[in-house]
Amino acid sequence: MATPNDPHPRSRWSDLDRPPLDQALLRRRLLHPTALWTSVDVVATTGSTNTDLVDRVRAGTVGEGAVLVAEEQSAGRGRLDRRWTAPARSGLFFSVVLRPEPVPAERWGWLPLLAGVATATALARAAGVDTALKWPNDLLVTVDGEPRKVGGILAERVDGHSVVLGIGINVSLRAEELPMSTAASLALAGAPVTDRDPLLRAVLRRLAEWYVQWREQDGDPTRSRLHEAYVAGCATLGQVVRAELPGGDSLVGEAVAVDGDGRLVLSTDEGQRVVGAGDIVHLRPSR
Missing domain, CATH: 2.30.30.100 (SH3 type barrels.)
Structure with missing residues (x-):
């Protein structure tokens, strides 16, 4: 079935199985005058949300707090330029813009680890499934007694002033849809909650909390307690x-x-x- 958010039906799964994200609801819940997030855009499909936001940062059309979410990516990228693909509406695929100054640039390397801590803790609470970290920033869940990758994080520095963080999470993929045997989804891990709207809101809220705390401590991983949290969750x-x-x-x-x-x-x-x-x-x- 085609929808305004996804006019090109490609999957045999219906919108009842995988409903589109509600852009208006996300904006109402996430955007307010004191929030870190300044814009939330949901698109049906794109090549890569990271590439799109990097281009927009360079063009000067977005600033800190911009969030771009895709229902499907045709050229999603992970670390080491690995491809990241999944069926439409089967996961959370999004990127955000951060401007960490005046945090010293040598501490910006903590940002992908920060995103990992924020995402893992948000999923543990909102999805109801234990989520661990594989260094530096892979997300792991347990399926049939084995740790498997459910998501990952990619950070790209842009023009020396901004960082674009991309986060990908497999939410509802079935076993036959997984790209490899070592991958997983929240559904396969037994998550009682796989509604993507509250999951996305939970991750973005926890990411904002950790980022603000880290920035207020001048990026110090000890004073911000980021180092402690990362070590505690690192499998x-x-x-x-x-x-x-x-x-x-x-x-x-x-x-x-x-x-x-x-x-x-x-x-x-x-x-x-x-x-x-x-x-x-x-x-x-x-x-």
């Missing part, structure tokens, strides 16, 4: 992992800490090593 710590580094090298070791810059600390046979970027594969819990 990578205590795991033996393989870190696949930029350039093709890799490290194997136990993930023992997240340092003050948000980097992962590994205990390896050659001593402690610090990983600032890369892909982490959980191998097994440490003994």
Whole structure:
């Protein structure tokens, strides 16, 4: 069935299974004079909400607090330029604009981790399913006793003054719709709530709370309690992992800490090593 928000029917699932987001309701609930969020736009489809907002920031047509949500993305991107695709209205795919100044630029690297903490805690409460973090910013839920990826976060700095944060969450995907066996959805994790409107509002509210708290503490991860919250929710710590580094090298070791810059600390046979970027594969819990 075609709707004003999605005029191009592509799925065999009906709008009763996957109703469109209510843009007017989202605006009423999220936009007010003292709120961080300044605009909320919902589009039926786009290539990538991150790309769209990056272009708008560069054009000077949006500022801090802009939120762009897509019912479907044809060229969604995750970390390391991985593709992120899902059926229309099956998840939450959105990006926001933040201008963290006057927080020192060297602390901006905490923003994707902040978004991970905010999203995981919001989903745990609003969706009713435990959500953990895989360093640096993958979202994990448990399906059939195994941790699986339900979402992820992508941060892009724009023109030195803004950061566009993109968040993708699989909400109602069935097993046959998953892009890979290690993926999951909130529905498959047994979430009692899969209505996307309240879930999106919950994530944006918690993201705003954490961002304001972090910014008021000049981006200090300790004073803002961000470091404490991230460590508490990070499922990578205590795991033996393989870190696949930029350039093709890799490290194997136990993930023992997240340092003050948000980097992962590994205990390896050659001593402690610090990983600032890369892909982490959980191998097994440490003994």
